Amino acid sequence: xxxxxxxxxxxxxxxxxxxxxxxxxxxxxxxxxxxxxxxxxxxxxxxxxxxxxxxxxxxxxxxxxxxxxxxxxxxxxxxxxxxxxxxxxxxxxxxxxxxxxxxxxxxxxxxxxxxxxxxxxxxxxxxxxxxxxxxxxxxxxxxxxxxxxxxxxxxxxxxxxxxxxxxxxxxxxxxxxxxxxxxxxxxxxxxxxxxxxxxxxxxxxxxxxxxxxxxxxxxxxxxxxxxxxxxxxxxxxxxxxxxxxxxxxxxxxxxxxxxxxxxxxxxxxxxxxxxxxxxxxxxxxxxxxxxxxxxxxxxxxxxxxxxxxxxxxxxxxxxxxxxxxxxxxxxxxxxxxxxxxxxxxxxxxxxxxxxxxx
Amino acid sequence: xxxxxxxxxxxxxxxxxxxxxxxxxxxxxxxxxxxxxxxxxxxxxxxxxxxxxxxxxxxxxxxxxxxxxxxxxxxxxxxxxxxxxxxxxxxxxxxxxxxxxxxxxxxxxxxxxxxxxxxxxxxxxxxxxxxxxxxxxxxxxxxxxxxxxxxxxxxxxxxxxxxx
Numbered sequence: 290x291x292x293x294x295x296x297x298x299x300x301x302x303x304x305x306x307x308x309x310x311x312x313x314x315x316x317x318x319x320x321x322x323x324x325x326x327x328x329x330x331x332x333x334x335x336x337x338x339x340x341x342x343x344x345x346x347x348x349x350x351x352x353x354x355x356x357x358x359x360x361x362x363x364x365x366x367x368x369x370x371x372x373x374x375x376x377x378x379x380x381x382x383x384x385x386x387x388x389x390x391x392x393x394x395x396x397x398x399x400x401x402x403x404x405x406x407x408x409x410x411x412x413x414x415x416x417x418x419x420x421x422x423x424x425x426x427x428x429x430x431x432x433x434x435x436x437x438x439x440x441x442x443x444x445x446x447x448x449x450x451x452x453x454x455x456x457x458x459x460x461x462x463x464x465x466x467x468x469x470x471x472x473x474x475x476x477x478x479x480x481x482x483x484x485x486x487x488x489x490x491x492x493x494x495x496x497x498x499x500x501x502x503x504x505x506x507x508x509x510x511x512x513x514x515x516x517x518x519x520x521x522x523x524x525x526x527x528x529x530x531x532x533x534x535x536x537x538x539x540x541x542x543x544x545x546x547x548x549x550x551x552x553x554x555x556x557x558x559x560x561x562x563x564x565x566x567x568x569x570x571x572x573x574x575x576x577x578x579x580x581x582x583x584x585x586x587x588x589x590x591x592x593x594x595x596x597x598x599x600x601x602x603x604x605x606x607x608x609x610x611x612x613x614x615x616x617x618x619x620x621x622x623x624x625x626x627x628x629x630x631x632x633x634x635x636x637x638x639x640x641x642x643x644x645x646x647x
Numbered sequence: 648x649x650x651x652x653x654x655x656x657x658x659x660x661x662x663x664x665x666x667x668x669x670x671x672x673x674x675x676x677x678x679x680x681x682x683x684x685x686x687x688x689x690x691x692x693x694x695x696x697x698x699x700x701x702x703x704x705x706x707x708x709x710x711x712x713x714x715x716x717x718x719x720x721x722x723x724x725x726x727x728x729x730x731x732x733x734x735x736x737x738x739x740x741x742x743x744x745x746x747x748x749x750x751x752x753x754x755x756x757x758x759x760x761x762x763x764x765x766x767x768x769x770x771x772x773x774x775x776x777x778x779x780x781x782x783x784x785x786x787x788x789x790x791x792x793x794x795x796x797x798x799x800x801x802x803x804x805x806x807x808x809x810x811x
Contacts, residue, residue, distance in 0.1 A: 450782060457785035464792050477765040480788060484772045487795040494802040495703035496696075497810070 551575070662714055663797045669710035670801065677702060705729065711798050721787050724775020 462468040465483045470476045712725040770776035773791050776784055
């Protein structure tokens with residue numbers, strides 16, 4: 290079987306004559322087989338990033354005579370979707386395939402394919418006798434293509450699409466933190482969560498810029514103390530809680546009771562797992578800050594009596610009234626023994642944690 | 648002024664600086680307009696915090712979309728949405744969006760009866776995601792995530808400087 294060793298990968302010209310229908314004996318079928326093998330080998334090279342040099346090409350070539358042998362022995366144990374009819378289409382279809390590949394982004398395969406051709410010449414001698422064994426094959430047997438060696442144009446397109454998606458996923462993996470998931474589905478979940486998280490952050494940050502307003506200072510304060518090395522966790526303050534105008538005393542009382550309940554809950558959670566405690570706090574729109582900072586703030590503001598502050602009135606306003614922002618927060622210190630007394634300044638701080646509510 | 652600004656900062660400074668300058672400018676504009684309406688009283692009674700919050704958020708997204716320009720599908724979709732919102736502003740936006748926006752409905756986009764797959768959830772999150780197929784969607788998501796991250800860092804640093 291003369292093999293056309295052109296240097297050009299695009300030229301899929303196989304000057305061999307494909308047998309006609311009438312001539313479609315088993316030998317004819319194996320002509321198709323050879324072509325399919327060559328085709329598959331070329332596709333394989335394309336897959337492996339342009340061939341990767343002659344070594345890879347040679348390795349791939351070595352597979353094919355084995356494939357032929359094995360198929361001859363076992364009557365095609367491997368599954369190959371080589372529809373007999375697709376090859377009866379003749380050179381034209383195969384050429385189209387190759388032209389499609391050539392037009393694609395596979396540029397450096399010209400040499401590789403030429404090398405593959407030459408390499409194929411050697412095992413060709415070995416493959417020849419195998420064909421006689423394959424004479425037992427039925428002409429119209431449909432075999433499933435080996436993984437990565439399908440020659441159906443649909444499956445090739447599918448494979449291209451899958452590869453494209455895979456490389457995009459890899460690029461995304463570098464952007465998203467915590468991207469050690471190998472599973473595509475869980476990776477997508479991570480991505481979705483991260484996008485939601487970023488959008489939430491934009492929302493929170495836009496709340497904190499109501500110049501002069503009291504909203505969501507706690508996250509920023511928490512941030513500041515994180516630089517100071519405190520044990521600080523930033524929580525996203527919910528928009529709804531801030532926009533709600535709170536009636537002063539009523540809210541104060543209800544807040545007080547709910548806050549103590551919250552404290553106990555948080556203390557309990559903190560013992561087992563810090564992460565779940567954080568999440569619980571976040572769900573309530575609270576954040577954690579070190580007691581030193583909390584006491585600093587409460588002493589600075591000097592009016593640390595009333596617990597929950599109405600958003601409109603700021604009893605915690607600094608005396609001169611021109612402070613940067615008046616953080617209307619009620620500072621609760623979570624201590625193991627004492628109840629959360631509001632605005633404890635300088636109280637015995639056993640745990641280095643305080644819960645502050647914006 | 649707008650055209651000069653765009654030309655000057657086309658590609659020279661990168662997306663971060665472009666977004667920062669636009670966002671700061673729109674913030675100043677917002678503050679000036681709110682001052683004009685509310686005088687010197689606190690903005691809470693005048694406009695309402697929620698609306699103000701939303702305005703800032705929208706300004707941030709608009710600044711980001713303009714900084715990216717019409718190069719990306721998601722930025723185009725965002726700009727379109729914002730323009731509609733500015734125009735209609737209260738009348739049912741949904742109707743207008745559906746009618747004007749070119750929807751390429753494909754079989755895979757329209758969920759037949761199964762639960763929303765992950766790709767559909769992602770489509771809802773990324774602006775303009777409905778008219779993209781999976782491959783393009785992933786690419787757009789990558790760029791969108793990158794831009795969102797810069798947006799967050801810029802906003803964070805602005806907030807730090809403003810308040811402290």
